[in-house]
Amino acid sequence: MWTQLHSSIHTPTDLAIDEDSVVLMEGVRETKAKPGLDSSMLRDLLGSNPRRNLILGALSEQNFAMIFPSLEVVSLHSGQVIYQGGDALHHVYFPTTCTASLLSTTVEGETAELALTGRHGIIGVPLVLGAISMANSVQIQSAGQACRMSAEHFLHALKVCEQLNQLALSYVQSLLTQMAQSIVCSRHHSVSERLSQWMLLNADGLEASEIAVTHETIAHMLGVRRESVTQAAGKLQAAGSIRNSRGKILIENRERLLQSVCECYARVKLDAAQYARRLAQLSDSASRSKTQYVVAVQASQPEPAQGADLQKYVDAYDFAPVGFATLDMRGHVMQTNLSGAIMLDIQRSQCQHTPFIDFLDEKSKMPFLTFHEEVLRGQCRRFCVVDLKPTAHRSAMTLRIDATSDESGEENRMVMIDWGAVSGRAPNPHVPVPEKAMASVWRFQTVDPVHSGVYGR
Numbered sequence: 001m002w003t004q005l006h007s008s009i010h011t012p013t014d015l016a017i018d019e020d021s022v023v024l025m026e027g028v029r030e031t032k033a034k035p036g037l038d039s040s041m042l043r044d045l046l047g048s049n050p051r052r053n054l055i056l057g058a059l060s061e062q063n064f065a066m067i068f069p070s071l072e073v074v075s076l077h078s079g080q081v082i083y084q085g086g087d088a089l090h091h092v093y094f095p096t097t098c099t100a101s102l103l104s105t106t107v108e109g110e111t112a113e114l115a116l117t118g119r120h121g122i123i124g125v126p127l128v129l130g131a132i133s134m135a136n137s138v139q140i141q142s143a144g145q146a147c148r149m150s151a152e153h154f155l156h157a158l159k160v161c162e163q164l165n166q167l168a169l170s171y172v173q174s175l176l177t178q179m180a181q182s183i184v185c186s187r188h189h190s191v192s193e194r195l196s197q198w199m200l201l202n203a204d205g206l207e208a209s210e211i212a213v214t215h216e217t218i219a220h221m222l223g224v225r226r227e228s229v230t231q232a233a234g235k236l237q238a239a240g241s242i243r244n245s246r247g248k249i250l251i252e253n254r255e256r257l258l259q260s261v262c263e264c265y266a267r268v269k270l271d272a273a274q275y276a277r278r279l280a281q282l283s284d285s286a287s288r289s290k291t292q293y294v295v296a297v298q299a300s301q302p303e304p305a306q307g308a309d310l311q312k313y314v315d316a317y318d319f320a321p322v323g324f325a326t327l328d329m330r331g332h333v334m335q336t337n338l339s340g341a342i343m344l345d346i347q348r349s350q351c352q353h354t355p356f357i358d359f360l361d362e363k364s365k366m367p368f369l370t371f372h373e374e375v376l377r378g379q380c381r382r383f384c385v386v387d388l389k390p391t392a393h394r395s396a397m398t399l400r401i402d403a404t405s406d407e408s409g410e411e412n413r414m415v416m417i418d419w420g421a422v423s424g425r426a427p428n429p430h431v432p433v434p435e436k437a438m439a440s441v442w443r444f445q446t447v448d449p450v451h452s453g454v455y456g457r
Helices: 019-031 039-047 054-058 061-070 151-160 162-188 191-206 215-222 226-238 254-258 264-289 314-319 338-344 362-378 435-441
Strands: 072-076 081-083 091-095 099-105 111-117 137-142 144-150 242-245 248-251 323-327 332-336 382-388 397-405 412-418
Touching: 054 162, 054 264, 061 144, 061 151, 061 162, 061 338, 091 099, 091 151, 099 191, 099 215, 111 162, 111 191, 111 215, 137 191, 144 151, 151 162, 162 191, 162 264, 191 215, 191 226, 191 248, 191 254, 191 264, 215 226, 226 242, 323 338, 332 338, 338 412, 362 382, 362 397, 362 412
Parallel strands: none
Antiparallel strands: 072 144, 081 137, 091 144, 099 111, 099 137, 242 248, 323 332, 323 412, 382 397, 397 412
């Protein structure tokens, strides 16, 4: 059995490369107190970030940018079976906020959990090893989101992207280790010990103390009778370790529960730390060698040299949690960073000469053109709010755009922020924005940027 790795905010052995998740988690902490942002919206915010998955997060910027167009964010619900044993593998899944159980099933229908996969790994491992079907079934344990990629695109990526291939094989090694440990645990440890470990691993994977699960489900996962689970859970509750309620289990005293767990939990945690180090090494080695693995059929054209004095800012530009985009006088996209390309759902190599208004919904197009002209004429910083059209990889998005022109007044240099996430509200693309409210958003104010930090209202 396997445990998800904690957020890199807390765990010193976790990956330094998961910077996007750190930014999102910090944003979650700041917005948890806001009444307009509930827990499901927070999970959606985290789940829509592919880099939250540690495999995708370990990819170099170039490799991830090429793979990104093939990813599709999907929502998965608890109990959903995404693969039965023997099914052909049409997709692989990179979990971001969900967890999934790999199950073995007998002819009589008895089941047992072999491993738990979360944002640390991949669902569809047989493809990495050359198989085309699942030997075991896969059931979603905790609802959430994942990034899905077709088997065809994944196999092509493994062939031409050595870094992805090494990361996937590293996960396969950890998965086999955890499956072996699960077998040993099921043969030599009591139901109470195994139940304690199962609850701790799932709580670690969810980064929460409450698990939405029934005793019947746990019995299927452990391969024991439901009565055995109920009896063991009753003893743990009497000891003050957990609290049972209908369809939920709350870990009340983690330290006390750790006293009831078998040795397998410590071994699983040790393997998780070793796996994290391997991912970090694979990511660091790619960064040091400056190797660019091309995943797309056509490689992007090299950008012109920016000068040695600016080279040190390239990584900060690409990995910034906000989008950057430069438009010419006609409003066509000249260049963008990685976050900007993700927001617009385009490949950076194909963004040149695309009108920016092509990404906007109808109500935002004319106001944005007015804004664009104001920026080029005024040569001072301003901001506006626009709505991006939904795409195959994301839903509609509201952006705040802060912009300024260059010295010649020929370029509009923009910073794009996911305004729905920052403001603590998620826009509904099906609810039209009143004309009065839209007009208030688009009032411009010219100010002295030296004496004021407010550029528009």
